[in-house]
Amino acid sequence: MERMGSSMKKKATARQHKAEVMIAGEQLRLRLHDSKLIKDRRYHLRTYPNCFVAQELTDWLISHKEAPDRGTAVRLMQHLMDHDIVHHVCDKRSAFKDAKLLYRFRKDDGTFPFNTEVMVFMRGQRLYEQLISGRSSILQVREEQGVSYQRSFPGCQMIDWLLQNGEAESRRQGLELCRALLEHGIIQHVSLKHHFFDSALLYQFCINFRRRRRLAELLSESEGEGLGVDGAGEAGPQMQEDSTDSPFVLRRTSSQEGNSSFLSVQPSKEIWVVSSKRRGSLPSQQNGPGGYFPPAALSSASLAKCNPKSVLRRSVTCQELLSPGAPFIKRVLTVVGDAVGWGFVIRGSPPCYIQAVDPGGPAAAAGVKVRQFVYQVNGQCVLHLDYRAVTRLVMTGPRTVVLEMMEPLD
Structure with missing residues (x-):
């Protein structure tokens, strides 16, 4: 049986952290729009759309208890800059400064770097939402070697689901998709022992896309604290209960219970949909x-x-x-x-x-x-x-x- 190497685990963990940063960044962006902190601003006779002032954002992070002090707030925003979530409006500064400088979310100006990693993340989030929202979801409490795992699924059953829902044309294509999700830290074997196989082995989503993130988690995770699901089958920090406050939650409207169209909880906002x-x-x-x-x-x-x-x-x-x-x-x-x-x-x-x-x-x-x-x-x-x-x-x-x-x- 093929085993997952330690290097693959490290890569998956790093990629999973990037996914967490993207989710946290998007949740922060929507909150800042709601707070009117992001708006068109004029500087030296030029208007910069959808910007925020670094100093004002630092004040906001402290007042909303997202950061205990200004130093931590700067570190948090620098972390988002390092992951291409925000940038200086002129891209001339690589460091986030607690000053009257203008910054912008890359998603607000269309400069977000869409690479393979981001696309796999978006695909995984879309599948997660479909699976969670389904009335007869394959994500269930299951046991492997006497240990119970929440929201787990057999690999073969996931591939069956992909075929039935038109997400894959063949079992081989479904297998390749699931292996890509595993390699990018979206799903994992429940005990972290195996790669993905079209078999009865159990797997879980490593990320609860619906959970509301606290920005302070980003720093602790980047410094090596645990991500994912531990060997005892208990959910890690990101596998908490769903939060309807999350901008990533999809819900059927009452008038659409009978069809397959989904709308955001915040229909006036854009969402990343896998x-x-x-x-x-x-x-x-x-x-x-x-x-x-x-x-x-x-x-x-x-x-x-x-x-x-x-x-x-x-x-x-x-x-x-x-x-x-x-x-x-x-x-x-x-x-x-x-x-x-x-x-x-x-x-x-x-x-x-x-x-x-x-x-x-x-x-x-x-x-x-x-x-x-x-x-x-x-x-x-x-x-x-x-x-x-x-x-x-x-x-x-x-x-x-x-x-x-x-x-x-x-």
Whole structure:
């Protein structure tokens, strides 16, 4: 039986900590928006959108008991800077200073670095939400060698679930996905002894995506305190009870109990939604936010980069697109998502348009190009919808997405 080496365990733990930092950073970002600490600010005759002042944030962290003193607050924010969660507005400073300097969350300006690690994390969070929200979830209390483990699942049953829910086309693809989740610290064998196998061995999610994080945990975890589930089967610090305060919690609305559409607890806020065939949203700063549909494969080296500047040469209205004789042609494109995603970025509110395309992804192969406007998704007109609604349609739809696009003639 193949065993997990110590080096793999260390890598998984480090990656798991990065995932915890991303979740904590996103929760902090939403709280700061709610507190109006993030807003457009003017400095030297230039306006910087969605920024916060470092000194004001330090005061906020102390007043909200997220940090006991200013030194700890600075260390916390430096930790987020080191993980590419926040940055100085001009990217000229690599250190976080407790001063009247402007900083910004990379998710607010579309410069968040989407790499393989982030995409696997997003995929894992999406699967976790689907599994937790299901009425007959495979996550149950199970025993292995006389020890009980909460929310555990046999490896073979997880692959069955992936196939039944269209998250994998074959058992081999399901196995590769689960092994990627394990290698990136999203799931693990309950006693940390084995890699992932299509067998009756028990596994658990290492991360409770719904738990509200305290920023102080980030420093203690980075200094070596435990992550994950211990050998006795008791949940580690991140496996506490679900918190409905988390911006990552997905809930059915009362009017939607009968369908598969999910909305955020905070519908006015963007959320990271893990996705494989279904995508999450990525707000970005330009004329309007945008939805990110991760690139093609786990091993893809060419990743779609989120450019904070719009690719449109000029603003276009819905009326202009629909007017007779407009210089646009319609094209129907079928994009089949692979193990990770579709590989394109949308923006606009409304109309939505294609901001970026992964050259090695399914979208590029299907003919999706930048500057195309999204007219229909799976037969439904979305021209007058913003990126949130369009993202939701794609996210809750089938793996194969039929897009009707309006393409400029010039």
